[in-house]
Amino acid sequence: MTFKTQAYWLGHSAVKLISPNGTVIYIDPFLSQNPSTPEELKEVEKADYILLTHGHEDHVGDTIEIAKKTGAKVVGIVELMGLLGNEGLADDQSVAFNKGGTVHFDDFSVTMVSANHSSSFKGQYAGDPAGLILSFEDDICVYHMGDTNIFADLELYGELYDPHLVFAPIGDHFTMGPEEAAYAVEMIDPLYAVPIHYNTWPPIEADPAVFKDLLEELDIEARIPKIGENII
Ligand code: NI
Ligand code: MN
Numbered sequence: 001m002t003f004k005t006q007a008y009w010l011g012h013s014a015v016k017l018i019s020p021n022g023t024v025i026y027i028d029p030f031l032s033q034n035p036s037t038p039e040e041l042k043e044v045e046k047a048d049y050i051l052l053t054h055g056h057e058d059h060v061g062d063t064i065e066i067a068k069k070t071g072a073k074v075v076g077i078v079e080l081m082g083l084l085g086n087e088g089l090a091d092d093q094s095v096a097f098n099k100g101g102t103v104h105f106d107d108f109s110v111t112m113v114s115a116n117h118s119s120s121f122k123g124q125y126a127g128d129p130a131g132l133i134l135s136f137e138d139d140i141c142v143y144h145m146g147d148t149n150i151f152a153d154l155e156l157y158g159e160l161y162d163p164h165l166v167f168a169p170i171g172d173h174f175t176m177g178p179e180e181a182a183y184a185v186e187m188i189d190p191l192y193a194v195p196i197h198y199n200t201w202p203p204i205e206a207d208p209a210v211f212k213d214l215l216e217e218l219d220i221e222a223r224i225p226k227i228g229e230n231i232i
Pocket of ligand 2: 056058059147174197
């Protein structure tokens with residue numbers, strides 16, 4: 001199966017998607033301070049949307065700076081968006097929604113689903129953590145799980161949204177590790193799974209081959225991309 005949407009892993013949980021029409025979407029753009037992100041990918045010239053899974057700094061990252069520079073709309077859970085407003089994010093660049101909700105943009109939509117984790121921003125309550133499911137018109141459905149462990153609702157999300165591509169955290173310590181992540185992905189049952197949120201720092205060292213091998217036994221293809229190369 002070929003898809004017209006492009007998807008790039010930028011290190012840690014940062015993902016860049018480019019729609020068939022050229023809409024540029026960043027998810028969790030932790031770039032300038034991200035030890036995994038190559039220098040040439042730290043600078044953002046164009047962004048139309050920034051989607052956030054939760055308020056932790058390794059996910060919010062450069063959101064405010066990128067939004068100010070590019071005019072991108074920032075999309076996330078209500079409480080986090082309130083806190084980002086206090087940081088100077090303009091009201092007309094802020095899209096606040098909540099779990100179960102879908103927001104529709106020109107050529108894609110995003111649905112917020114649960115993640116089992118915690119969330120805060122600069123020591124303040126930032127709402128619940130979330131996963132994000134993006135649907136590109138007549139093309140791919142991408143599920144970014146955010147930071148999470150395994151939970152039973154994942155099977156429901158698989159049935160409801162039938163994602164083609166899943167980004168799953170595997171680094172252990174703050175999220176699920178590779179074995180748990182493989183079973184979580186099995187519950188969603190996508191075409192492809194990409195491991196994220198590992199090997200950024202010592203506490204989250206993990207072997208993506210463990211994830212890949214377990215998924216292979218379950219007939220799901222894990223792709224372990226080089227940072228900055230198109231995954232699909
Ligand atoms: Ni987190
Ligand atoms: Mn994290």
